[in-house]
Amino acid sequence: MSALTLFRNVTHWRTGERLTLAVEDGVVVPAPKHPGAHARVFEARGAVVAPGLVDPHVHLREPGQSAKETIETGTRAAAAGGFTAVACMPNTDPVVDTAAWVEWVRRRGEAAGHCEVLPIAAVTVGQRGERLAPLDALARAGAVAFSDDGHPVTNAAVMRHALEYARPTGLPIICHEEDPGLKADGVMHEGFTATRLGLRGIPGAAESVMCRRDADLAELTGGRVHLAHLSHSASFDALRDAKRRSLAVTGETCPHYWVLTDEAVGDYDTSAKMNPPLRSEADREACIAAIVDGTVDCFSTDHAPHTADEKSRPFSEAPFGIVGLETALALTLTYLVEPGHLVLARAIELWTEAPRRVLGLTPVSLEPGSQADLVLFDPKEAWVVDPESFHTKGRNTPFAGWRLRGKVLVTMREGRITHTADEVVFERPVAEESAR
Numbered sequence: 001m002s003a004l005t006l007f008r009n010v011t012h013w014r015t016g017e018r019l020t021l022a023v024e025d026g027v028v029v030p031a032p033k034h035p036g037a038h039a040r041v042f043e044a045r046g047a048v049v050a051p052g053l054v055d056p057h058v059h060l061r062e063p064g065q066s067a068k069e070t071i072e073t074g075t076r077a078a079a080a081g082g083f084t085a086v087a088c089m090p091n092t093d094p095v096v097d098t099a100a101w102v103e104w105v106r107r108r109g110e111a112a113g114h115c116e117v118l119p120i121a122a123v124t125v126g127q128r129g130e131r132l133a134p135l136d137a138l139a140r141a142g143a144v145a146f147s148d149d150g151h152p153v154t155n156a157a158v159m160r161h162a163l164e165y166a167r168p169t170g171l172p173i174i175c176h177e178e179d180p181g182l183k184a185d186g187v188m189h190e191g192f193t194a195t196r197l198g199l200r201g202i203p204g205a206a207e208s209v210m211c212r213r214d215a216d217l218a219e220l221t222g223g224r225v226h227l228a229h230l231s232h233s234a235s236f237d238a239l240r241d242a243k244r245r246s247l248a249v250t251g252e253t254c255p256h257y258w259v260l261t262d263e264a265v266g267d268y269d270t271s272a273k274m275n276p277p278l279r280s281e282a283d284r285e286a287c288i289a290a291i292v293d294g295t296v297d298c299f300s301t302d303h304a305p306h307t308a309d310e311k312s313r314p315f316s317e318a319p320f321g322i323v324g325l326e327t328a329l330a331l332t333l334t335y336l337v338e339p340g341h342l343v344l345a346r347a348i349e350l351w352t353e354a355p356r357r358v359l360g361l362t363p364v365s366l367e368p369g370s371q372a373d374l375v376l377f378d379p380k381e382a383w384v385v386d387p388e389s390f391h392t393k394g395r396n397t398p399f400a401g402w403r404l405r406g407k408v409l410v411t412m413r414e415g416r417i418t419h420t421a422d423e424v425v426f427e428r429p430v431a432e433e434s435a436r
């Protein structure tokens with residue numbers, strides 16, 4: 001039996017109610033009137049408690065790329081960021097395109113124990129966009145979605161068949177939308193900054209034309225399409241339009257698209273190089289508008305660690321991607337909630353219930369009987385982003401030195417504490433002890 005844990009004076013993320021949350025044996029339990037001396041108590045002083053965050057799009061880099069990240073370090077970073085579950089992309093080495101590799105990733109996640117690891121399996125063998133991977137077997141092995149992330153499925157007939165074969169599994173295909181012809185050898189958003197720096201641009205349409213195509217293929221097949229990491233105004237329009245047509249199409253966006261524009265590339269800063277690229281101010285505003293009007297179904301980080309060596313190459317040669325797990329919540333609170341774009345409850349929903357819905361996961365709540373996957377955070381506490389203190393191996397963030405608000409205090413997964421901030425101290429109940 002695991003000991004009783006009490007979080008006293010927490011604020012419920014949705015109702016705003018002050019309460020005592022009790023956890024025992026991995027589940028939320030009714031708060032007892034007289035906790036025994038064996039209980040541990042955290043005096044939360046009004047900190048917000050919410051279900052643990054869920055990231056539907058991360059790169060944990062294993063198997064094969066452990067210099068960038070491991071399942072151990074990536075999930076440790078997730079716990080530090082308040083996440084209790086992450087879905088990881090299969091563009092590893094080798095590609096996760098067999099049931100055995102799905103199983104391997106899941107088990108390695110369990111062994112690390114920092115958060116739930118939900119493998120996403122490849123759509124095509126080797127992510128080569130040609131032959132379909134064994135989607136049914138991958139689903140039975142525990143894959144939560146299919147994706148050739150990192151590469152688009154260029155051939156529309158292949159995507160059609162993938163959607164047809166994925167349909168009976170009930171799982172979505174997560175689409176990295178990018179027309180390879182339009183992208184060509186572009187390295188950042190096509191616009192003024194690219195021209196100033198003499199870098200080749202990627203037009204926004206490279207993303208949106210593929211969003212339109214896949215929405216039409218969802219209609220043709222009845223399969224489920226989830227549009228990954230949307231960045232461009234016309235892509236949000238495509239998602240909005242797909243919903244108007246009642247298609248099985250959902251979509252996500254990431255904090256960097258509502259916080260930054262292509263100007264963050266500054267003077268060839270590779271920590272602002274990701275794919276899709278940071279875009280224009282109009283795109284950033286369209287991103288926020290699509291979050292506010294409910295077009296965006298959920299958030300993701302697209303956490304993509306690389307080594308310092310790789311990121312110190314010239315801009316055109318450095319790999320795409322930034323880390324995101326340890327800054328996601330604070331960027332949400334600082335840039336969506338504080339300016340009044342979203343109320344706190346909706347912002348948290350987009351990191352909790354919403355990705356669970358998209359991935360078809362069991363709901364988690366704070367009600368007695370629910371699995372105790374939760375995060376406690378102080379929405380007002382300011383901190384400065386220091387990549388050297390990250391738990392991820394990646395240091396590639398454009399937010400180094402930024403002062404953000406919103407600090408994760410405790411993360412708990414199935415009743416086990418997976419992260420505590422330095423200042424968090426658990427105590428024994430005092431008053432009850434003398435009562436005998």
Ligand SMILES: [Zn+2]
Pocket residue numbers: 149150151176228229275276
């Ligand atoms: Zn991608």
